[in-house]
Amino acid sequence: MPIAERDYWRNDRYRPKKKKTPKLTWGFVGLILLALFASGLPMKIYNEVTIHHDQKIRSYLEQREQYYNASDQRFKQLINKLKENNGNLSTLSLEISETDVTLARNYQKLINLDPPRDFKQLHDKTIEECIIRQAAVNYLISSDAINAYKSEVLSTYIEESNQKISELRPLLIEGLQKADLRYQIEEDGTLTYWVKDDHLRLE
Numbered sequence: 001m002p003i004a005e006r007d008y009w010r011n012d013r014y015r016p017k018k019k020k021t022p023k024l025t026w027g028f029v030g031l032i033l034l035a036l037f038a039s040g041l042p043m044k045i046y047n048e049v050t051i052h053h054d055q056k057i058r059s060y061l062e063q064r065e066q067y068y069n070a071s072d073q074r075f076k077q078l079i080n081k082l083k084e085n086n087g088n089l090s091t092l093s094l095e096i097s098e099t100d101v102t103l104a105r106n107y108q109k110l111i112n113l114d115p116p117r118d119f120k121q122l123h124d125k126t127i128e129e130c131i132i133r134q135a136a137v138n139y140l141i142s143s144d145a146i147n148a149y150k151s152e153v154l155s156t157y158i159e160e161s162n163q164k165i166s167e168l169r170p171l172l173i174e175g176l177q178k179a180d181l182r183y184q185i186e187e188d189g190t191l192t193y194w195v196k197d198d199h200l201r202l203e
Contacts, residue, residue: 053116053179054179054181054195055195056116057116057118057119057179057181057195058195060113060114060115060116060119061119061172061193063109063113064110064113064115064122064123064126067106067109067110067113068106068110068126068130070102070106071102071103071106071107071130071133072133074098074099074102074103075099075103075133075136075137077095077099078092078095078096078099078137078140079158081095082140082154087149087151089140089143089144089147089149090144092140092144093144096137096140096141096144097141099137100134100137100138100141103130103133103134103137104134106130107127107130107131107134110123110126110127110130111127116175116179118175118176118178118179119171119172119175119179121171121174121175122168122171122172122174122175125164125167125168125171126168128164129161129164129165129168132157132160132161132164133157133161135157136154136157136158136161139153139154139157140154169191172191173191176193181193181194181195182194
């Protein structure tokens with residue numbers, strides 16, 4: 001390499017100067033953290049996140065119960081009327097059709113819900129049970145049309161439905177436990193749970 005070129009690269013005037021980065025001392029960082037905790041900001045953020053989490057769960061469970069119970073009551077009413085009529089579908093065509101509409105409407109509402117992660121299994125099992133009831137009503141519609149109703153076929157649907165229903169309560173409790181929500185099972189079997197509201201009151 002020529003001397004002139006070598007000296008050129010060694011000349012300090014042509015070397016980029018390193019910028020000094022400002023350094024925060026641990027003491028200063030600690031002071032900032034101490035001020036944050038003293039202000040209660042981390043706890044406020046935690047409470048807001050917890051409230052939002054709990055309210056999402058409450059909103060989901062309330063809507064799920066509303067849609068599910070509406071279908072459940074309608075289906076049971078139809079089955080009771082069917083028993084009273086000794087399996088005669090001819091006088092129940094309107095009730096069967098209205099039940100079909102109710103179940104389909106509430107099924108769609110349930111499908112549109114966005115379940116919290118801890119209640120995904122409960123949601124899926126609820127949908128499965130609704131599908132079975134819908135199939136039972138569809139069977140009644142087709143049987144009424146061709147006059148081919150068989151009580152044992154309907155009984156099979158009802159047994160499958162009851163099996164799914166028996167799995168819902170344990171999944172609800174499991175979801176509450178995963179979400180770390182306090183709950184209580186009353187003597188009559190009613191399940192009560194508590195979530196925080198906007199004012200940090202327990203409900």
